[in-house]
Amino acid sequence: MLEKLQEILNSAKQTVAQIDDKVALTQASATFLGKNGALSGLMKGLRDMQPEERRNMGEQLNELRDTLIKLFEDKEAEINHNLLERKLSSERVDVTIPVHPKEYGCMHPIEALKKDIIDYLITLGFELKDGTDIETDMYCFEKLNVPKEHPAREMQDTFYIDSDTVLRTHTSAMQVRTMEAQTPPIKMISAGNAYRIDEVDATHSPIFQQLEILVVDEHVTLADLIGTLEGVVKKVLGEKTEIRVRPSYFPFTEPSVEIDAVCPKCGGKGCSTCGDTGVIEILGAGMVHPNVLEGCGIDTAKYRGFAAGFGLDRLAMLKYGIEDLRDMYENNITLLKQSK
Ligand SMILES: [Zn+2]
CATH class of the missing domain: 3.30.930.10 (Bira Bifunctional Protein; Domain 2)
Structure with a gap:
């Protein structure tokens, strides 16, 4: 069971490392943390365990869930940061370019x-x-x-x-x-x-x-x-x-x-x-x-x-x-x- 948890964490890390847009991140998040996600499947398995084992596994699963949430949150912050950087560099204004002088009108x-x-x-x-x-x-x-x-x-x-x-x-x-x-x-x-x-x-x-x-x-x-x-x-x-x-x-x-x-x-x-x-x-x-x-x-x-x-x-x-x-x-x- 513990290996299974480690496997999920590794798989999540690998998936997240390859993502660079928000849509893919949302999908990946659903795969691991969603209602029918990997973690949810394991949670359901707790029901069949003995109380001692259940408590122990429950703690492990909670820990994994927190780790995964943080993993996705960090990735989202990284994507936002990159988006902003790209926007800033593409919209940079060169203030040193000479402007055309404005023509002012005058009275008749x-x-x-x-x-x-x-x-x-x-x-x-x-x-x-x-x-x-x-x-x-x-x-x-x-x-x-x-x-x-x-x-x-x-x-x-x-x-x-x-x-x-x-x-x-x-x-x-x-x-x-x-x-x-x-x-x-x-x-x-x-x-x-x-x-x-x-x-x-x-x-x-x-x-x-x-x-x-x-x-x-x-x-x-x-x-x-x-x-x-x-x-x-x-x-x-x-x-x-x-x-x-x-x-x-x-x-x-x-x-x-x-x-x-x-x-x-x-x-x-x-x-x-x-x-x-x-x-x-x-x-x-x-x-x-x-x-x-x-x-x-x-x-x-x-x-x-x-x-x-x-x-x-x-x-x-x-x-x-x-x-x-x-x-x-x-x-x-x-x-x-x-x-x-
Ligand atoms: Zn004259």
Whole structure:
């Protein structure tokens, strides 16, 4: 009987030594320790033994069972360890291999310019007001002193959703809404898309970006307007940029002015960018027309205001030397990187 035990132990050791995966180990474990395994067979034989012999054999069998359990447990630990080793070596990361440098994006030139101007104006105490692209005829035209049949409507012809609803031709509608909602002093910026019926070419587009400012307060003068705008132009085109102010006409301002900057490309000598004039039109502005203020319930005996509007597309073309407006909307990566 004792030889039989030794035989089982030797056989188990031999079997386990040849195993290197978990499935085979589980099977082998069942062969020796399972319900119908070798050990179980011997256990059953105890029933027929004399008490003395049974106790003795029982002890031997228990000892063998513990030895076998340990044998299989040790083997399982060894297999797990080898598996982990193999996994680690196959998944090793070589941190010394050079990586491809990541391409970082940048802001679109128009957006970068808009942000620059807004940041500057905020330091002067302006606040940014958000408006909607779809406006009513009332806020886009009527309340800005442009009644129906006014000739200015021709220049600002836009897209009609119905007879009273339009895509805004300027961001000025937000100025009206702010004046109606807020008592002066008002110092606001409105910026975003504006729409007009226009053919697409190198300098025109039916959709463009506008940024407008409005100030309403006591004692506001044309000098405040010019000073503020000179600051913006210098911020965008450089500290040395000089501006020229000349009279103009807009229905919603009186007096109205246009502000030109000395051409940043030729410095005033004349070139293709400025059409040999040495200056470039930058924006239109003026003192808010009393009709507009009164239409918003503002006391014109006490308050005056100034307003100005920039075409951001044109200004971005000038700042970044972009010659064709369409390039800015055609995902030309090389061109877009100029504002980086
Ligand atoms: Zn020039």
